[in-house]
């Protein structure tokens with residue numbers, strides 16, 4: 001049985017991938033410092049090691065005998081990264097490089113990268129598009145992509161960088177629980193459920209309705225992309241491969257609001273706020289490469305289905321995992 005180390009497996013995306021790995025018959029160890037992850041999100045069959053990825057002693061030990069590592073840990077908020085870049089460079093780059101050095105016996109790496117590596121894209125977003133991040137968060141993801149690419153050449157290992165577009169959605173027992181929550185879909189759903197207004201950051205972008213446009217990808221589809229990337233790594237020498245993981249459909253912030261009103265069947269008051277620093281106006285994937293090379297296909301392509309699966313989680317868990 002192949003053994004996988006999942007770093008940050010108690011977080012939102014990690015916890016969905018852990019379920020998918022279990023269902024596929026892998027043996028899993030989760031390494032998570034629980035700074036933003038939740039113990040409750042880890043199934044009892046999975047070994048949870050509560051430690052930081054920069055804890056050399058622990059990492060040396062848990063890396064032994066692992067066939068692959070999936071790297072979900074790190075800070076994820078674009079706006080926060082502009083205000084506190086030092087935290088992003090330390091957590092996402094310094095600690096990750098230390099981890100990769102100590103865990104160097106693991107020869108297959110699946111890294112959670114981001115569409116934020118592209119910056120403000122010009123034209124179609126293929127993986128070969130220029131990488132010019134416009135916020136520290138995207139810079140830190142790009143730094144690790146580059147480092148992994150160098151490692152694959154120098155050490156002959158495999159590394160897949162999955163460039164996530166906007167992860168969203170949930171299921172009755174698993175979902176998004178960030179404190180504080182900064183992402184659009186959970187913020188709009190919670191505003192709707194709690195009967196309070198939501199702020200949309202910026203309405204003067206050059207987009208279809210003046211608000212930012214994103215490509216929302218369901219966490220179950222993201223999980224499936226991880227499994228396929230893992231299979232590819234375990235079956236051949238592939239070196240470094242970056243893949244966009246998105247649906248290819250752009251949805252504006254106002255369209256998210258409207259779709260959530262339809263899903264919840266109620267009006268949600270919206271305050272038009274200032275632009276948020278570091279936000280690219282439009283981020284929409286061209287996902288053809290992952291479809292072609294890993295035979296991946298998203299199951300959730302309708303924004304209302306994605307929001308409705310997230311709403312199920314928020315209705316059942318008004319206080320997140322504490323409920």
Ligand code: UFG
Pocket residue numbers: 076077078079113114115116164165166167182183184185187198199200201202212213214253276279283
């Ligand atoms: N937004 C609002 N109001 C809110 C929250 C967000 O208007 O309360 C807006 C943002 O300004 C942006 C859009 O909604 O225009 C999406 O913002 P999110 O914070 O939900 O997501 P981001 O696009 O900033 O970033 C997310 C993840 C990153 C990932 C990126 C990839 O947080 O980790 O998607 O596109 F890299």
